[in-house]
Each structure stands twice: as C-alpha cells, then as structure tokens.
Amino acid sequence: MRSQIPSFRLPETVLDEEVNYILDLGIHTHFNQYVKSMKDEILSKDYDAVFVGSGAPKGRDLEIPGRQEGAANIHLGINWLASVAFEHTAKIGKKVIVLGGGNTAMDCCRTARRLGGTQVKVVVRSPFAEMKASPWEKEDAAHEDIPIIDNHVPKSFVVENGVLKGMMFEKVHATYDAAGKRKLVPTGEPDVFIEADDVLIAVGQENSFPWIERDLGIEFDKWEMPTVNEKTHVSTNPKVFFGGDSAWGPKNVITAVAHGHQAAVSINNFCQGIYLNERLAPMVNLHSAKMGIHEWSYDSEVTVDDRYVVPQADKKLTLSNRKKEVELGFDPLTGFKEAERCLNCDVQTVFTESKCIECDACMDVCPTACITFTENAEEESDLRNLLKMPAKNKTQDIYVSNTLATKRVMVKDENVCLHCGLCAERCPTSAWDMQKFFYNVTKTHTGCQKH
C-alpha cells in the first residue's frame, strides 16, 4: 500500500494516521525485515499461528525483442513505483511510454509526469472503452495531458548502440465472436514507432512466494498459489493463514482489511481450540425509520443531480511535487449536496402481508411503478412481464409476497425503487414501513456485538 499507491493519491500522513491506530493497540512489530525463509525465521520460532499478508509483489514482464538490450531504461511498473516511494528514484526521461491499461498504468504515467516526463504516453492493446482502469483514473491521466493510445500491441523495444530509442507497435482492432469473446486482429497498417527514453511495464501483477519452502505442509497449486479456505483463510498447514492479495491474487485495500478480520476470527478460534467454522453470525437488524406520518429519520427526497466533480489542486503544483495530494475533497456545501444524492440503500421497504388491506394506494403513489398487485404466475419470467412496468433487469431479484386475501400477490421490482418512502407514507395500515438496515460484522466474541 505504502510502496505502490502514489502519495499524490494517498498521502503518507493519512496512511501513518490510519496505521498508527493499529500500532497504538500495542502490537509488537519488526519493521525492515525481509523474511527469506518461512521455515527458519517464522515456523522455527514456534508461534501459535502465522498470518501471511505478503501481497502480490511481482510485476509481470514483457519478453519481446530488445527487452534485455534496453533493460537499463525498461522498468517494471510496481517496482519502479516502490523505488520512487522509497526515494531511490527521483527522475525519469522526458519521453516515457507506459504499457498497460489498468490502474497501475495510470499511477505509473501520472508519477512519470511528476518526475520529469514531459511527453508521457500510455499505450494499450485493448480498445479505450475496454481498458481495466477505472474511468475516473483515465480522466485524471487525461487531465494531466497524458494521451492514451489504444489498439496498439507491443512488438519490440528499439535499442540503438545500447540506448533505448522507443518501441514498435502493431495496430489492431477488436473483433468479437458470437459468444462475445474478443480477439485483437491486425489492421494490416504499417507498424508504428513511438519514441521513448524510458518504458514502464504495467501489464499485470502476480503472487510470488520464494520465501515459503514447499515442505511445510502448505499446499501450492499449479499457478504457485497457496490452497486457502475461502471462509476461514487457513492453508493446508493448520497453523498458517493467508489474507489480502497473497491469498487469491491482487484485489484492493478494503478486501485485504476484510480478509484480515476474518482470518483474525479463525486465529482466535484456533488458539482457543474452537472449530474454525464455528463462527458467530454477523449481527443483522432492521429498525423503523419512521418519525411521524410524513417524516423519516433520513432524507427521502430524490435528487436528480449528477455526481459532483471532486475539486483538484492546481496542476502546476501537483505536477511539480509528487507528494502534493491532487484531490482536495468537497467543500462543506458541495459535500452536503453530494450526500443528498444518496439513494439510502440502507433503508429498506419492508412489507407485512397481514396488515395489507389491498387498497392499491401504494401502487398508485409509487413514482417508479415498482409495486404491482397481481395474480401470481407459474414462472418468474412470466411474472416479471405481468408487472405495471415489466421487470427487465434479471440480475436484480423481484420481491414476491405470500398470497394475499384476494389471492393476489404483491410484487416489487427492487431495481427501480428510489427509497422515497411514499408507499409507506400513503399506506393506511402501515403495511409498508421504511426500515434502516444494520450490519455488524462477525466478531470473535459476543460482547463485541452489543451496541
């Protein structure tokens, strides 16, 4: 996290503050220690349990002609970012090619702009619209004057007299078969040469466990990934647990945090001799958000505003100082307006069949026609078509009540509900209620679940 996510997106001060919350709990730490052998340095010390959170530290390379000859100016993106973060690297050539279309490529190109790259280009094989990078990361790169050249497949590094001059690319276009599978097909146009003083390769990231011996009872599959139980995070060695990117490959910070939590529950069980699967259920609850007939404890007004743009610091400042945070955050007024866009997905519409007198008032008042009282159908697909507004989004479940007094059912298409609460305001019998959903993740002990 510290070595790869650039400071202009995640300032060190913020990271320090967050990490210190944990360190201040009194955890014993050994920083600046590379573990070379799990057997000699960890398992031999007879710890009761071991958690491996070593990330996915290996950048994928690109073995095409010229790779070895130009090696001095060809860098693996994540290693290069780490080298910048640890201040071993402070500059880069003026002309830089970044290969890859994911978020790491976006971090590489934007970092290169801050280290002296004046003509930084991202070159990617896939069409622009299919790049893995998040749309906002692509927008931020464009804002920093970094062009993205799509549909170009790297062919070779061009090196003259031992000096990297640039790269050759083959132009392609995407074709799709009946199943929608993509194929990149050469366009037949002449290959393209792009000049470069340095190239950053950001075409993927992998796990790597050279420090874990293979005779420790920890099973590795054919991709050299440990076999890890998805629920308990235990490996085939009952003492050793995995989480974060090291368990199932690169994901994101919040997933790593969630893994750490679940593994901690397992480790607690293991140390106490409790079966690992014997975990407390998460605490789930619903509370009525009613404060009166027309009042809710949340803002139920639906706003049609688009997402507000997060203000950024002046480009002159951010491009000249790689540690200067780019996103300034909302001012209080815009923050307030942005919060008003919240659809209150945590406030659920809860229907109680026994209270419903089938007056159909909720169906009339619903602004998105998502409530229908109807005869039931044999097949869900038929029922979806019987609704006031057919429920076309099959990835979203429809809610079907039990049979009501008139033998009809109440069907709600969750896909279009605005959580406005009008159905519950209108209902004369409180058969509809707006209820706030609470979730308290599984802890090791019931005491932690009490409010």
Ligand SMILES: Cc1cc2nc3c(=O)[nH]c(=O)nc-3n(C[C@H](O)[C@H](O)[C@H](O)COP(=O)(O)OP(=O)(O)OC[C@H]3O[C@@H](n4cnc5c(N)ncnc54)[C@H](O)[C@@H]3O)c2cc1C
């Ligand atoms: C360029 C880039 C940008 C990213 N941006 C985001 C983002 O904006 N938001 C987001 O949520 N995620 C982002 N991610 C993903 C995120 O960084 C990871 O998913 C997350 O950090 C994984 O956490 P982890 O604890 O599993 O591993 P890491 O954070 O990678 O931590 C692993 C730690 O283990 C140490 N280690 C490894 N091997 C050994 C060893 N043998 N001995 C001792 N120590 C060892 C490493 O030095 C490191 O400190 C980004 C990733 C990259 C590469």
Ligand code: SF4
């Ligand atoms: S909350 Fe609003 S949108 Fe959702 S069912 Fe009720 S009236 Fe319709």
Ligand code: SF4
């Ligand atoms: S408004 Fe209330 S009572 Fe009338 S149909 Fe809807 S849920 Fe039933």
